[in-house]
Amino acid sequence: MSELINNREHTPQELTERQRILKEIIKELHAGKSVEEVKARFAEAVGGVSVSEISAMEHALMTEEGIPVSEVQRLCSVHTSIFKGSIEDIHRPSGPEEQPGHPVHTFKLENREIERLVNFKLALHAEQFQKEDSPKVIYKLLEDLSLLMDLDKHYSRKENLVFPYLERYGIFGPTKVMWGVDDGIRNSIKEAKNLLTQYNGDRELIGKALAHIISEVNEMIFKEENILLPMALGKLTEDEWLKIARESAEIGFCLTAPEREWIPERAAEPVEAVEQKEGASGTPQGFVRFETGILSVQQLELLMNHLPVDLTFIDENDVVRYFSHGKERIFARTKAVIGRTVQNCHPPQSVHVVEKLLEDFKAGRKDVEDFWIPIKDKFVYIRYFAIRDAEGRYLGTLEFTQNVAPIRALEGQKRILSE
Amino acid sequence: MDKILHWDEPIFNLVSRYPEVTSIMVELGFHDIAKPGMLQTAGRFMTLSKGTTLKKISMETVQQTFMQHGFTIQK
Numbered sequence: 381m382s383e384l385i386n387n388r389e390h391t392p393q394e395l396t397e398r399q400r401i402l403k404e405i406i407k408e409l410h411a412g413k414s415v416e417e418v419k420a421r422f423a424e425a426v427g428g429v430s431v432s433e434i435s436a437m438e439h440a441l442m443t444e445e446g447i448p449v450s451e452v453q454r455l456c457s458v459h460t461s462i463f464k465g466s467i468e469d470i471h472r473p474s475g476p477e478e479q480p481g482h483p484v485h486t487f488k489l490e491n492r493e494i495e496r497l498v499n500f501k502l503a504l505h506a507e508q509f510q511k512e513d514s515p516k517v518i519y520k521l522l523e524d525l526s527l528l529m530d531l532d533k534h535y536s537r538k539e540n541l542v543f544p545y546l547e548r549y550g551i552f553g554p555t556k557v558m559w560g561v562d563d564g565i566r567n568s569i570k571e572a573k574n575l576l577t578q579y580n581g582d583r584e585l586i587g588k589a590l591a592h593i594i595s596e597v598n599e600m601i602f603k604e605e606n607i608l609l610p611m612a613l614g615k616l617t618e619d620e621w622l623k624i625a626r627e628s629a630e631i632g633f634c635l636t637a638p639e640r641e642w643i644p645e646r647a648a649e650p651v652e653a654v655e656q657k658e659g660a661s662g663t664p665q666g667f668v669r670f671e672t673g674i675l676s677v678q679q680l681e682l683l684m685n686h687l688p689v690d691l692t693f694i695d696e697n698d699v700v701r702y703f704s705h706g707k708e709r710i711f712a713r714t715k716a717v718i719g720r721t722v723q724n725c726h727p728p729q730s731v732h733v734v735e736k737l738l739e740d741f742k743a744g745r746k747d748v749e750d751f752w753i754p755i756k757d758k759f760v761y762i763r764y765f766a767i768r769d770a771e772g773r774y775l776g777t778l779e780f781t782q783n784v785a786p787i788r789a790l791e792g793q794k795r796i797l798s799e
Numbered sequence: 800m801d802k803i804l805h806w807d808e809p810i811f812n813l814v815s816r817y818p819e820v821t822s823i824m825v826e827l828g829f830h831d832i833a834k835p836g837m838l839q840t841a842g843r844f845m846t847l848s849k850g851t852t853l854k855k856i857s858m859e860t861v862q863q864t865f866m867q868h869g870f871t872i873q874k
Contacts, residue, residue, distance in 0.1 A: 553836025602853050607844045 476621070477613055481642025483542070483624045484609050486633065490534050491601045493635035497528055498597050506590040513583055518576050521590070525573050527635070531597070534634035535562040536712065538604070540725075541624045541631070542612055544716040547724055549615045558600075558608065560728045565596050618644055627714045692779040693767075698722045698738060701776070710760055710781050722777075741766035742774050752784075759785040801871040804847065811842035823868050827861060828854055847872065 405418050477484035502524045509517045539562065543555040572589040579586070616624075625642045666677045675683070684691065684704040691704040692713065698721045703713045717725050726734050740746040741764075751762040763780040804813050804820070810832065813820045824832050829850055831837055851861050862872050 551836065551840045553834050554841040557831055557834055557837065599853060602849075606849050606853075607841045610844050611840060 476644055479642060481638045481640050483621055486638045489636055490634040494531055498594050503594055510587055518579055522576050525569055529569055530634045533632040536631045537628055540714050541627055541716050544720045545616050545620050556728055563727050568593050630714050631712050690781040693776055694722045695776040696774055741777055758783045759788055802869055804870050804872045806848040806872060806874055807846050809843045810845045811838055814838060827864055
């Protein structure tokens with residue numbers, strides 16, 4: 381862990397000194413001093429401290445000082461109560477990204493929770509497992525891994541909210557590479573869970589799988605905080621961060637959540653203007669005349685959103701133009717995908733399937749392609765239709781996704797109204 | 800005269816000065832640097848010291864490998 385310390389602002393010497401004092405304070409606590417006594421000394425000696433420094437220090441206590449992990453964990457809450465005040469009091473936010481609710485702030489907040497889970501709980505239980513592969517320990521490991529699966533939301537927000545903007549600024553390579561690594565991590569967690577549920581006595585195999593997860597997750601945090609997020613901060617405008625912040629809840633948060641909505645220091649008024657201009661709020665005006673009738677835009681939109689299916693439309697240039705917004709979308713979509721090419725909306729591993737399909741549609745070899753996948757209690761039927769005009773020219777593709785589990789379960793007949 | 804690199808200089812700058820840095824880094828195990836678009840984007844934020852930490856390669860190994868190619872890395 382100590383290699384992950386945020387050392388942008390401190391020289392290594394300063395850091396070691398701070399860590400030395402931090403360690404002493406924790407040892408005093410450990411020896412029975414009261415929180416209040418230590419608190420004063422802490423404030424005087426150390427000043428502002430980052431959460432990653434605390435984790436690094438706690439790790440050092442375990443490995444170098446030989447204080448048992450369980451003991452350090454017991455002290456964890458005490459550490460937080462002391463450090464919390466000082467982090468907030470002394471470490472005044474200097475940039476928007478350090479304000480609660482800013483997407484970067486949230487990503488980092490989640491990373492601290494992920495670190496805690498991976499480097500304390502999971503690492504501790506993995507260690508226990510090597511000594512004693514009892515069902516109890518296996519259960520603990522499974523619990524940790526299920527919790528860790530929550531980082532799917534962290535990665536999804538990155539992939540579906542941040543990457544599209546970076547791509548708009550011409551940044552493709554790193555996003556693709558990172559998406560591939562994200563998927564790798566998701567798979568490793570799933571595989572490790574499978575190995576544990578069907579445990580056959582191969583301790584070493586599981587030990588390796590867990591060590592791999594721990595190191596990959598930590599590496600990803602490092603890459604996000606040292607490369608991806610600084611790069612995004614350098615490119616994206618405040619308006620774009622605002623949109624990301626607003627769409628974040630759609631996908632959800634990992635192990636924690638932003639404590640409040642981020643309102644940049646400028647007046648809130650321009651934000652409203654942005655929404656108005658885009659027609660994202662308020663009643664849309666106007667009518668659409670079809671061959672078979674006329675609908676107001678509002679009627680049309682509501683109608684699409686009441687269909688018990690998820691629709692996504694990409695145009696002839698593979699650019700996502702529209703998706704319906706029903707109550708229970710099967711696959712999360714956010715407004716950020718609109719205007720983005722479809723190749724960049726799929727994990728790199730499955731892009732070739734999409735491309736082959738579109739190629740067949742464009743060449744006129746196919747008009748429809750269906751997939752069906754059981755996902756938990758759902759049975760998801762995904763259909764792709766080539767959209768052609770009267771002359772047969774390809775104008776785009778419609779993705780039609782539906783949970784057909786309730787339909788497949790139908791039996792007999794029903795002819796009277798339900799009560 | 801040795802060619803000088805800095806631990807905390809963005810890789811993009813290093814490669815702009817000495818294009819051969821790319822292949823030396825790949826040789827060391829930094830494979831991502833060769834992927835399209837990486838250098839111009841992530842490479843502006845990535846430094847030798849960050850990369851060494853990330854890939855858990857020892858600084859000595861990096862230093863020696865670069866030395867063999869006529870480079871000196873400075874703090």
